[in-house]
Amino acid sequence: MKLSTKGQYGLKAMISLGVYGKEDYIPLKQIAEDIDVSENYLEQLIALLRRAGYIKSRRGSQGGYQLAVDPKDITVGQILRALEGSLAPTSCSCEDSSFECTNHDKCITQGVWIKIRNGINDVVDSIMLEELVSDYENIDKGEN
Amino acid sequence: MKLSTKGQYGLKAMISLGVYGKEDYIPLKQIAEDIDVSENYLEQLIALLRRAGYIKSRRGSQGGYQLAVDPKDITVGQILRALEGSLAPTSCSCEDSSFECTNHDKCITQGVWIKIRNGINDVVDSIMLEELVSDYENIDKGEN
DNA sequence: TCAATCCCTAGTGATTTGCTTGGGATTACT
DNA sequence: AGTAATCCCAAGCAAATCACTAGGGATTGA
Numbered sequence: 160m161k162l163s164t165k166g167q168y169g170l171k172a173m174i175s176l177g178v179y180g181k182e183d184y185i186p187l188k189q190i191a192e193d194i195d196v197s198e199n200y201l202e203q204l205i206a207l208l209r210r211a212g213y214i215k216s217r218r219g220s221q222g223g224y225q226l227a228v229d230p231k232d233i234t235v236g237q238i239l240r241a242l243e244g245s246l247a248p249t250s251c252s253c254e255d256s257s258f259e260c261t262n263h264d265k266c267i268t269q270g271v272w273i274k275i276r277n278g279i280n281d282v283v284d285s286i287m288l289e290e291l292v293s294d295y296e297n298i299d300k301g302e303n
Numbered sequence: 304m305k306l307s308t309k310g311q312y313g314l315k316a317m318i319s320l321g322v323y324g325k326e327d328y329i330p331l332k333q334i335a336e337d338i339d340v341s342e343n344y345l346e347q348l349i350a351l352l353r354r355a356g357y358i359k360s361r362r363g364s365q366g367g368y369q370l371a372v373d374p375k376d377i378t379v380g381q382i383l384r385a386l387e388g389s390l391a392p393t394s395c396s397c398e399d400s401s402f403e404c405t406n407h408d409k410c411i412t413q414g415v416w417i418k419i420r421n422g423i424n425d426v427v428d429s430i431m432l433e434e435l436v437s438d439y440e441n442i443d444k445g446e447n
Numbered sequence: 448t449c450a451a452t453c454c455c456t457a458g459t460g461a462t463t464t465g466c467t468t469g470g471g472a473t474t475a476c477t
Numbered sequence: 478a479g480t481a482a483t484c485c486c487a488a489g490c491a492a493a494t495c496a497c498t499a500g501g502g503a504t505t506g507a
Binding site for chain 2: 494495496497498499500503504505506507
């Protein structure tokens with residue numbers, strides 16, 4: 160029942176971009192240093208977030224990445240689902256339900272999995288990226 | 304972010320034992336048939352639940368398994384944690400915290416993981432095994 | 448005694464994870 | 478126009494984990 164490192168690094172990348180703001184495009188290299196992960200791997204995670212419409216990019220020299228949305232308009236849940244897929248604990252409790260329980264009316268436990276899924280979504284959709292960005296900025300202030 | 308089949312089969316095994324009640328010891332074979340899983344695999348899952356004190360066993364002829372607790376005294380959360388370990392989404396958010404974040408004061412995201420963990424635990428600890436057992440019994444009634 | 452049952456450990460093929468590698472396309476700057 | 482900086486993309490791969498299987502030992506009731 161663990162999140163993969165995609166969710167962990169990817170969310171940190173979004174926080175990092177949130178801190179930089181929207182004036183410049185930040186190169187991959189810099190974000191990778193900030194959150195201590197290899198550039199090549201981070202690139203793949205950022206691609207997921209870009210395809211989801213949460214990050215925009217500019218190629219070439221002076222290029223880089225930037226948030227495509229305002230941190231107060233996006234939830235941690237949106238970010239994690241873009242990176243990890245559904246946060247449901249079983250395939251039979253995914254939102255799209257393309258994987259249905261074979262014995263769907265007799266499956267007692269499916270109700271449990273759906274409650275877990277809803278519980279997770281409630282938590283992560285109640286946290287805006289903005290909150291984490293300002294947490295980060297406050298810690299920096301406190302330490303210097 | 305998926306539960307393993309341990310949690311899924313193990314919880315079903317507990318429901319099955321709950322339905323049988325405490326008069327007889329139910330042999331592994333019968334439980335395995337009920338929930339459609341191999342005996343050898345189920346045996347390993349039941350061993351986890353036995354070591355956690357939730358199932359008792361009798362060896363030898365006429366032996367088998369039986370709940371060691373009343374279904375109204377045990378939560379789905381206790382069962383899942385016995386099978387899966389902590390339901391925390393990262394090792395740095397486990398209850399025992401033997402895996403600490405290396406950069407523990409600067410880690411912004413740890414707060415998110417702990418909220419997810421608590422959200423999951425709240426859901427699963429609010430469901431008693433008894434509820435699932437009676438759901439099962441009601442479905443059987445409805446179908447025959 | 449012996450058949451039924453639980454108990455335990457080791458092995459194993461398939462899948463997923465967490466990357467690395469390497470080449471191509473685009474852009475700013477000179 | 479050339480070149481360095483950067484993003485984009487797909488393939489490959491070692492290690493870990495998952496979901497079992499296999500098989501032998503211990504215990505108990507008839």
